[in-house]
Every structure is written in C-alpha cells, then in structure tokens.
Amino acid sequence: MPELPEVETIKNNLQEILPLRIKELELRREDILRSRDYALKELAGQSIEEVSRRGKYLILAVDNGLFLVFHLGMSGRLYIQEEELTLLEPHVHVIIHLDKPFKLLYQDARRFGGLWLLKDIDSFFSRLGKEPLSEEFSPRYLAQILKGRQTAIKNLLLNQSLISGLGNIYADEALFIAGIRPDRKADSLSLREIEGLCCGIKEVLAKSIKYRGTTFRDYRDGRRQPGEFQKHLQVYGRFNQACPTCGQPLKRSRIGGRSSHYCDKCQQ
DNA sequence: CGCTAGTCCTGTCTGC
DNA sequence: TGCAGACAGGACTAGC
Missing domain, CATH: 3.20.190.10 (MutM-like, N-terminal)
Structure with a gap:
C-alpha cells in the first residue's frame, strides 16, 4: 500500500x-x-x-x-x-x-x-508516533523506543504508534541500508546501529519521495501516474536475486506475519 | 503492558 | 483452460 x-x-x-x-x-x-x-x-x-x-x-x-x-x-x-x-x-x-x-x-x-x-x-x-523525516526523529528517540523491546526490530519499525509512515517496503530497505537483520531483537541494537538505522530510514524515504514513490502493482499518484522508486529498491521484492552489495542471493522470511527481504551476509 | 494470530477485502499469480 | 490456494504495500482486535 x-x-x-x-x-x-x-x-x-x-x-x-x-x-x-x-x-x-x-x-x-x-x-x-x-x-x-x-x-x-x-x-x-x-x-x-x-x-x-x-x-x-x-x-x-x-x-x-x-x-x-x-x-x-x-x-x-x-x-x-x-x-x-x-x-x-x-x-x-x-x-x-x-x-x-x-x-x-x-x-x-x-x-x-x-x-x-x-x-x-x-x-x-495523537495515537501516531513521530514523523520519521522530522528533526525530532533522532537516534536518541529511536534508542528510547527500542529500549527493553523484545520484538523483532522489523515489527517495531512497522508500529505506527511509535514511527508513523513506514510500511513493509521501506522497513526492509532501511534495515538493509543499516546492515541490520529484520529479525534482530529491538533491544539488541548498539548505539552505532541505531544511528545507522535512523539515517537509513530518512535516506530511503527522502529518495523515494524524489522518485514519486514505489509502484508494485496498485499505487498511482494524484495524476494517476505510477512511481519510479521500484527501480531503486535494493532488497524488497528481490528474493533470490543478487544482493546489490555482495552478490549473494537475497533471503526472504516471515516476520510478524509480513514477508521480509534481506541479505544474510550484509545484515547482521 | 507486550506480543502474536486472526480478520477485514479483491485481484493476481502459481501450480496442479 | 479451469480451479484451488497462497499472497499482497495496513491496521485493528482479541486473547495469551
């Protein structure tokens, strides 16, 4: 969606x-x-x-x-x-x-x-979490919401009451940019990883806006035109294709009922 | 409170 | 070609 x-x-x-x-x-x-x-x-x-x-x-x-x-x-x-x-x-x-x-x-x-x-x-x-592109959305805020959470980091990124606007595509892409496996326990991330994830989220969202969003099937913009960012996705929807960084086939698994795409080698 | 599984829908694709 | 089953970008809820 x-x-x-x-x-x-x-x-x-x-x-x-x-x-x-x-x-x-x-x-x-x-x-x-x-x-x-x-x-x-x-x-x-x-x-x-x-x-x-x-x-x-x-x-x-x-x-x-x-x-x-x-x-x-x-x-x-x-x-x-x-x-x-x-x-x-x-x-x-x-x-x-x-x-x-x-x-x-x-x-x-x-x-x-x-x-x-x-x-x-x-x-x-009022029930929505912070806007990921705002200044308030910082490594400090991210660290605060991850603290003590046992759930997979991927689940946490999709929780709209903590971060508002991320969905399955951009959660997977941000985790790839940050080099973090989607099934890592949220609480297990180091400060350095949290900083990388914060940057990764902002980076992928900003870039996708530049390309007018991702059209997999249904999405059209206000002029009914498809987006272009699907051409720039690194892991989402690319199961078994080569990792853009190391060339290994990408993995796919189910986390919190949603399909997750990642590289076994580049994401720890 | 935190977390998981089930649910709401239709369209499309895969495999038999 | 037909058909059953799985799956899809989300989010709410019931229940453990």
Whole structure:
C-alpha cells in the first residue's frame, strides 16, 4: 500500500491544484466512511485550502475548519479525472465533484482504506508516533523506543504508534541500508546501529519521495501516474536475486506475519 | 503492558 | 483452460 513517500507524492500533486471548491462529495459506498463528525452536506460550497500528510494519512483542510482525512489502506488511490470523463474504473467509492474541469476520485479495490470526516484532527492523530523525516526523529528517540523491546526490530519499525509512515517496503530497505537483520531483537541494537538505522530510514524515504514513490502493482499518484522508486529498491521484492552489495542471493522470511527481504551476509 | 494470530477485502499469480 | 490456494504495500482486535 501507499506508505509515507506515496502519500507525500499525492499530497504534492494536490497542492499544485489548490484551492479546490467542493460542489458535492458523492459517497458511492457507505462503509468507506469510517467516522463522521459532521454531515456530508456541510461540505457543499466549501473550499479546500490546504493539503497535508500525517504518517500514511492524507488530510484535506476545508476552509470552515472541517477536515477530510483519507487512508489508502493497501490498494487505495486518490487521483484527479477530467469532469467530462464519466466512465469510472471499478471500485471508485468516493467522488468529490469540484468547481473545476476535473473531479477527485477515491478508488480502492480491497477497501482496507477509508475516509474520515473530522472536526478535531489533533485527537485523531495523537495515537501516531513521530514523523520519521522530522528533526525530532533522532537516534536518541529511536534508542528510547527500542529500549527493553523484545520484538523483532522489523515489527517495531512497522508500529505506527511509535514511527508513523513506514510500511513493509521501506522497513526492509532501511534495515538493509543499516546492515541490520529484520529479525534482530529491538533491544539488541548498539548505539552505532541505531544511528545507522535512523539515517537509513530518512535516506530511503527522502529518495523515494524524489522518485514519486514505489509502484508494485496498485499505487498511482494524484495524476494517476505510477512511481519510479521500484527501480531503486535494493532488497524488497528481490528474493533470490543478487544482493546489490555482495552478490549473494537475497533471503526472504516471515516476520510478524509480513514477508521480509534481506541479505544474510550484509545484515547482521 | 507486550506480543502474536486472526480478520477485514479483491485481484493476481502459481501450480496442479 | 479451469480451479484451488497462497499472497499482497495496513491496521485493528482479541486473547495469551
């Protein structure tokens, strides 16, 4: 699914077309709306002035203080389509009709994603951990959240209440950059390894944003274009292929129910 | 509290 | 070609 770099890319796409005046939000499947602090009708005639991201969530700020929050789950897409193009792809669950020659579509085959209509986003996002690209996300913070944890480091990187925005792809890539096996107990990392991991996380996320995210299958950006970072992945999805550093075939195993990709030789 | 396994969905790929 | 089963980028929960 879209992880931090993919959601950031969509955010950047949408920022270029602001402001967006909403004519109507058409909800084509009720269960996509996860919770609601206000009625859909309140959105009519309002304008979206600001788009932001928190973890893997995309936040559209409406000018009367309301918020539209999307999470794209595994297969969600949020993209613009010309207004006169009435033919819809399957699984388009939300259409935001705009005062412009295009509309904003939310498409999600697996429906793990969803939409929240919120008045107070602070409490909604209070359960999320630090943003990995922020200055606050430091080796010191990482050391603090690893301390005493017996779970595999990979599991910890995916825990959104500790670090918000990392998913399976970038967790594997960051661990490879840092030379740390994904099944290492979190508590067993040295300070040096923690520093390397902190750098690795920031590095891989920043680079992926530069390449507009990773498209394995489903992901598309706000213009419905695939990303390019899949060409730069070093371990994810490369089971049995040569390690980019040492040439040995890469390994794959299951950690916390998720597939993990790593090099037996380069990661300790 | 920490952690694991199961669950929600559909689409795609693999192997028989 | 058909079909069953595994698997997929996430996150919540029940239960130990």
